[in-house]
Amino acid sequence: EFTVEEGKLWLLQTRVGKRTSLAEWVIAYDMVQEGLIDEATAVRDRLTAGKLDELFKPIIQAELKDAKEPVAKGLNASPGAAVGKAVFTADDAHEWAEKGEKVILVRRETNPDDYHGMVASQGILTSAGGTNSHAAVVARGEGIPAVCGAESIRIDRKAKKLSVKGTEVKEGDWLTIDGTDGTVYAEELETEPSVLEAAILGESEARRSKLWKAYERFMKVADKQRRLRVRANADTPEQSRNARERGAQGIGLCRTEHMFLGEERAAAVRQMILADNEADEQKAYDVLEPLQKQDFLGIFEAMDGLPVTVRLLDPPLHEFLPDHTELSVEVALAEARVVKLKKKELEEKKELLAKVDELREANPMLGLRGVRLGIFKPGLYAMQVRAIADAAAELKQKGKDPRPEIMIPLVVTAEELQQMREELEPVVERILRDAGVDLHVEFGTMIELPRAAVCAGEIAEHADFFSFGTNDLSQTAFGFSRDDIGGFLGLYEERKLLPANPFATIDEPGVGRLMDIAVNEGRAANGNLHLGICGEHGGDPESVVFCDRIGLDYVSCSPFRVPVARLASAQAVMGEATTSSR
Incomplete structure (x- = not known):
């Protein structure tokens, strides 16, 4: 607001001009081109890291977004808009998609058996679960829009329909979801495609756009400025290649449980679980090992020359039954x-x-899983390590540069890690010796429980690396279930009982302090220890700034959030905006 008095201009009041993410990048680019600001100022002051991933996703047309009323709201679990016909089982999602239908998979919650239907869907909607539920993690990893924890929705799985606020959506009816803000619409809405996504995939017209020119220019500046390396959480060769195209400098978390899906593998896993003698159990491992090796060959090849942290099997066995x-x-x-x-x-x-x-366990999250599973069934981890070492040795013989790091999950005592290394390192050494190759293979653990964090000095004596599993560390520090927090999170935030969702942004006073203790005590005990984070916090800008501050070496996140982490890492080094408010 301004006035002119006696020929003099007076500015009475100013406000921050709100801009879309697209406008931020284009305006910053134009200002640099016109010489009004330099590149560093543009990256530090004019770009919002937290909004960058929106530019890679389709969005609901602006006029429709303003005019239409959502029938439900859940948690924004994976960004982007998706339109499709409602289906209520993973099998139906897969079958309909194969016939060319665009579908939205609607479930109360998902589990590993639903994977084939999830990746076939345009979007995923669940009435339960949070931003780190199975549905949310898979959706982010695959780049699928998702809304989770939409508790007002009632799903009748047998009748294949959902109801909410007097509206009924049957199988085959249109749904639109917006994973960026968690809204759900009981109709088909038009969306706009992402120019940046098209450019990443090599589309020539998109690469001529001003947005792509701005993205390329400013991300080069960001990469020169940042200290933190950025890795990706990826479980398949396709995800690994995708991550590398988006600038990932390795894999910070490869979850091997996703490699046990599929008919042949599921049958072998079931045989392993049901075996009542070592011979039958070994038969199952004999089936699984070559399949696992093929998985690792593809991933190591896609990440040639870059580190790949492979987490040995973590979930409890009942999840495969x-x-x-x-x-x-x-x-x-x-x-x-x-x-x-x-x-x-x-x-x-x-x-x-x-x-x-x-x-069955009363609390499977704290039951027979992670390193406890490796101790209970030693043949399981030995099989996985053989597959990792064999794949790496084969690629090394071909002149490639595989860099495997083996993560033993859920460690809480130094003795657990020490004993597992004593059992597993000879397996690696034997395979490398037989193959006649020299290859450095590291062993480390995920710091995901409070005891591990406060006893990090002892554990570090037996580790080459730590990776913070902040999803589970937040659960166990708060005593919150990330799958159920959606039921009261809104009330907690409204009453200021929590400053933010602790599964979206690291809780610095509590969880952050545990991380800081682990970093300091771990490095004091082992000067060669390298540290990273592989929870979904690795793609949250505020959490990335914190990770830079406590001295982590890298952050790891979904492939689709790698650009966000790259920009946030640069802004962490460059400091607060000085010429405008992001």
């Missing part, structure tokens, strides 16, 4: 002869149910 309730009902119906099953089939299902009963 049928749901207890569903299996119990199936057996009960067969025994009551409501459903006809052959005698042999019924006996097999009863045997399976007995094993599911045996493996």
